[in-house]
Amino acid sequence: MxxxxxxxxxxxxxxxxxxxxxxxxxxxxxxxxxxxxxxxxxxxxxxxxxxxxxxxxxxxxxxxxxxxxxxxxxxxxxxxxxxxxxxxxxxxxxxxxxxxxxxxxxxxxxxxxxxxxxxxxxxxxxxxxxxxxxxxxxxxxxxxxxxxxxxxxxxxxxxxxxxxxxxxxxxxxxxxxxxxxxxxxxxxxxxxxxxxxxxxxADFLRRPSVRRPGLVQNDGATGIRRTVFVGRLAAEKRVGDLIEAAERFPDCRFAIAGDGPMRDQVESAAQRLPNLQYLGWLSRDQVLGALDEADALVLPSMIESFGTVALEAMARRRYVIVRRDCGIAKWPSISAGLFYIEDDQSFADRFESLRMMDDESLNQVAGKSWNAVTxxxxxxxxxxxxxxxxxxxxxxxxxxxxxxxxxxxxx
Missing domain, CATH: 3.40.50.2000 (Glycogen Phosphorylase B;)
Structure with missing residues (x-):
């Protein structure tokens, strides 16, 4: 009408x-x-x-x-x-x-x-x-x-x-x-x-979501093997946590997208670590593509008033890993399907437990958010x-x- x-x-x-x-x-x-x-x-x-x-x-x-x-x-x-x-x-x-x-x-x-x-x-x-x-x-x-x-x-x-x-x-x-x-x-x-x-x-909702790429292991499970961070490259975003995880888990792949004062540090780490890729600053359409190429979005930020990219990742049916202080975690209908990094926990420690979970177990949690986004x-x-x-x-x-x-x- x-x-x-x-x-x-x-x-x-x-x-x-x-x-x-x-x-x-x-x-x-x-x-x-x-x-x-x-x-x-x-x-x-x-x-x-x-x-x-x-x-x-x-x-x-x-x-x-x-x-x-x-x-x-x-x-x-x-x-x-x-x-x-x-x-x-x-x-x-x-x-x-x-x-x-x-x-x-x-x-x-x-x-x-x-x-x-x-x-x-x-x-x-x-x-x-x-x-x-x-x-x-x-x-x-x-x-x-x-x-x-x-x-x-x-x-x-x-x-x-x-x-x-x-x-x-x-x-x-x-x-x-x-x-x-x-x-x-x-x-x-x-x-x-x-x-x-x-x-x-709207594009994140309108375009049909694509199957997660994963990295198939010997046991046939995929789980979380590819992660992406999208945001400002700055201390409050804890970008260094992604670099630490890339060093600790060489069999998994990590991507960082964005720009900011920590760009040189990220570029240097990407040159040193074969499983870490720096994507540079991305347009919204490119962000959508980067999410589709990952299993999970990671936002280990100390300060995040909402975290719009987390909502975008849910719309693409990707797993979302955040700290409990992230603003999006305060909305009950979509927070139930998030994976949380506790205050006393590093992202690498949390990632170690998540990477051992199979798709079925992960989907049981994440589906609560995926189905609520629209x-x-x-x-x-x-x-x-x-x-x-x-x-x-x-x-x-x-x-x-x-x-x-x-x-x-x-x-």
């Missing part, structure tokens, strides 16, 4: 599972203003996926953000990010951003990052009386404590917390990607806070739509008088 918006655009009024979409969704005109490079990292891909899923149901939705190749019309200045030259900070041409927003005529603005682009989005929303949504993606305090001494990390965390608190007080609504971020936003007196799920790119994705899109309607105040009677909405992680 379809309907027409006031601009004449045809939008869907029903989701693939038959669920009716609130009619007011067709009135949403959403601008996302972000400092994260489009498609480059977790935040940069998150909004591409969200836009893909919301576009059929809303009047308009668009992303204003730095591109992978510098656009001089949009960016006044671009410098490497401190501590990670593989990413960059961009200073926008304010007039360009304002003109883009004028053409979009949004009735809701989403700001997912801290930086010059996001500040322009916030200022535009305030000047024009447009409802503003802040999304809390990353715990910078945890990163500061990881990379710097207490003497440096303490003041930086304090200053950033002050800035975050100010930002959330400017917002009409705040999105948290896990329960910890929800508690943080609640303590900072945000007006309307909700925990929201992360959608998975329902989780549909639920996530549904909840995002209603939240955005509430935040834009298009359906006032839906927003109850309380300042905060209880966490919904029931799926």
């Amino acid at each position: 379809t309907t027409k918006t006031s601009r004449g655009r045809v939008v869907q009024s029903q989701m693939n599972d038959g669920t009716m979409v609130p009619p007011s969704a067709g009135r949403l005109r959403i601008a996302i203003v972000s400092d994260a490079i489009v498609g480059r990292n977790g935040v940069g891909t998150f909004y591409l996926d969200l836009i893909e899923h919301l576009t059929p149901f809303v009047d308009s939705i668009d992303l204003i953000a730095p591109q992978q190749e510098r656009c001089r019309e949009m960016e006044r200045l671009s410098i490497p990010m401190p501590g990670d030259s593989t990413q960059r900070l961009a200073l926008p041409h304010g007039r360009h951003v304002t003109e883009r927003l004028d053409r979009m005529a949004p009735n809701l603005i989403i700001v997912p990052t801290l930086g010059a682009f996001s500040y322009l989005g916030l200022r535009y929303a305030k000047r024009n009386g447009i409802p503003l949504v802040i999304v809390n993606h990353t715990s910078f305090g945890q990163l500061f404590r990881l990379y710097w001494s207490k003497l440096v990390a303490g003041p930086m965390t304090w200053a950033l917390n002050r800035l975050n608190r100010w930002l959330m007080r400017q917002a009409d609504a705040v999105v948290a990607l896990n329960a910890e971020a929800y508690q943080e936003a609640s303590q900072w007196d945000a007006k309307l806070v909700r925990v929201m799920g992360t959608p998975v790119a 329902d989780f994705n549909q639920h996530t899109v549904r909840v995002w739509l209603q939240f955005l309607i509430d935040a834009a105040r298009l359906d006032e009677h839906r927003v109850v008088g309380q300042r905060r909405v209880p966490v919904d992680q029931s799926v």
Whole structure:
């Protein structure tokens, strides 16, 4: 079923599972203003996926953000990010951003990052009386404590917390990607806070999954023999754990995809170890291919607000190995089928036990997540739509008088 918006655009009024979409969704005109490079990292891909899923149901939705190749019309200045030259900070041409927003005529603005682009989005929303949504993606305090001494990390965390608190007080609504971020936003007196799920790119669900390649052993069992890591090559991702496992298990194959400050270390290890392959930075389509060529995805990260690639791996019916602090582990319907690295355990130790399990035993666990991904994705899109309607105040009677909405992680 379809309907027409006031601009004449045809939008869907029903989701693939038959669920009716609130009619007011067709009135949403959403601008996302972000400092994260489009498609480059977790935040940069998150909004591409969200836009893909919301576009059929809303009047308009668009992303204003730095591109992978510098656009001089949009960016006044671009410098490497401190501590990670593989990413960059961009200073926008304010007039360009304002003109883009004028053409979009949004009735809701989403700001997912801290930086010059996001500040322009916030200022535009305030000047024009447009409802503003802040999304809390990353715990910078945890990163500061990881990379710097207490003497440096303490003041930086304090200053950033002050800035975050100010930002959330400017917002009409705040999105948290896990329960910890929800508690943080609640303590900072945000007006309307909700925990929201992360959608998975449609291609990962649409394309038929392929059989795992495996490496057949003498006993005929395959189990987990090929693993892949996809993400930023940095200390908080514990990329070194993959290198350690490759050294310990020469009969298994390990692949690492991504870019970041640890790239030289990964490249050096790949040259030294015949069973370790460095794939470089991959496009989304290439990530799909890398997952299909593996038995399991490994995310040994110390800090992972959600772990979108884990959801993508589930959609491809691959085993997923994560730490319990990974954000995706907080969602009951999909966490039951994950394989966990305990806090006092190295990935290599956990891998040793998993590689001895046969396919049937592994599938009994992993199937719980595989079978839930599509329902989780549909639920996530549904909840995002209603939240955005509430935040834009298009359906006032839906927003109850309380300042905060209880966490919904029931799926």
